[in-house]
Amino acid sequence: xxxxxxxxxxxxxxxGSSVIIVCVGNILKGDDAVGPLVCExxxxxxxxxxLIDAGTVPENYIQPIIKKAPQNLLLVDAIDxxxxxxxxxxxxxxxxxxxxxxxxxxxxxxxxxMIRQSVELDVCCIGIQPAQTQLGQPISAQVDQAIQLLxxxxxxxxxxxx
Numbered sequence: 001x002x003x004x005x006x007x008x009x010x011x012x013x014x015x016g017s018s019v020i021i022v023c024v025g026n027i028l029k030g031d032d033a034v035g036p037l038v039c040e041x042x043x044x045x046x047x048x049x050x051l052i053d054a055g056t057v058p059e060n061y062i063q064p065i066i067k068k069a070p071q072n073l074l075l076v077d078a079i080d081x082x083x084x085x086x087x088x089x090x091x092x093x094x095x096x097x098x099x100x101x102x103x104x105x106x107x108x109x110x111x112x113x114m115i116r117q118s119v120e121l122d123v124c125c126i127g128i129q130p131a132q133t134q135l136g137q138p139i140s141a142q143v144d145q146a147i148q149l150l151x152x153x154x155x156x157x158x159x160x161x162x
Contacts, residue, residue, distance in 0.1 A: 008153050010090055011124070015157050017071040019049040024077040024108070026056050030137035031085070031130030034078040034147060037139065041151045046160040049074075058111045066118045073115065075108060076150070078143070079127030086142030088150055091125040126150065 021042065025035030039053040050068065054061050058075075065073065081089060093112050112123050128147070131140035139147075 004088065004149065004153070007088060007090055007126075008157075011074075011126075011153060012157055014072050014074070014124075018068075019072045019074060019158065020052060020065055020068060020070045021049050021074045021076060021154070022052045022054050022058060022061065022065070024054050024056070024058050024075065026133075029133045029135050031128070031140050031143040032078045032133040033139055034128045034130070034143060035076050037147050038076050038151060038154075041147065042154060045151065045155045047155055047158040048160060049154070049158040058108070059114075062111065062114050065115050069119050070121055072122045072124070073112070075112070075123065075125045077108065077125070077127060078130040078133065079125070081127060081129060083129040084142070085129055085131030085140055086146040087129040088146050089127050089129070091127055093123050093125065 021039070023035030023039035025032045025037075027033040027036050036053050036055060039051050042049075042051055050070070052061050052065070079089070079091065083089065093109060108125065115121070116123070128143055128150070131142055
């Protein structure tokens with residue numbers, strides 16, 4: 001399922017900085033609901049990072065993100081990178097060009113480049129490998145488990161009330 005200790009250590013470097021977590025995905029398409037489901041759960045956990053549920057239109061949030069001028073931006077999405085379903089992986093922005101993330105109108109790379117033109121920030125993309133993204137399908141057990149794990153990690157890094 002991936003090296004989660006390594007992922008935690010990478011994300012833990014963001015502790016104490018200003019962070020916006022942008023969650024992207026389509027709740028009607030099975031495992032593509034990753035972003036909105038992560039956002040919903042993190043909202044309930046009241047983590048200290050700023051959350052945006054961008055759904056399928058992250059481009060609508062470019063200006064609000066630029067106005068907040070965070071030090072770091074985390075993008076959470078279902079990304080098909082050919083691994084076992086439910087695998088969590090961190091990606092650099094440059095790696096997004098070659099990946100199949102096409103359920104959204106604007107490519108994540110273009111979205112991030114547009115923000116970076118106005119704000120200097122570090123970007124990290126968290127991808128969860130989907131099992132399926134068919135319209136009307138429920139989320140798979142593997143991806144649901146990965147969402148829980150990711151939310152636990154993020155809650156530890158961005159505890160409530162900070």
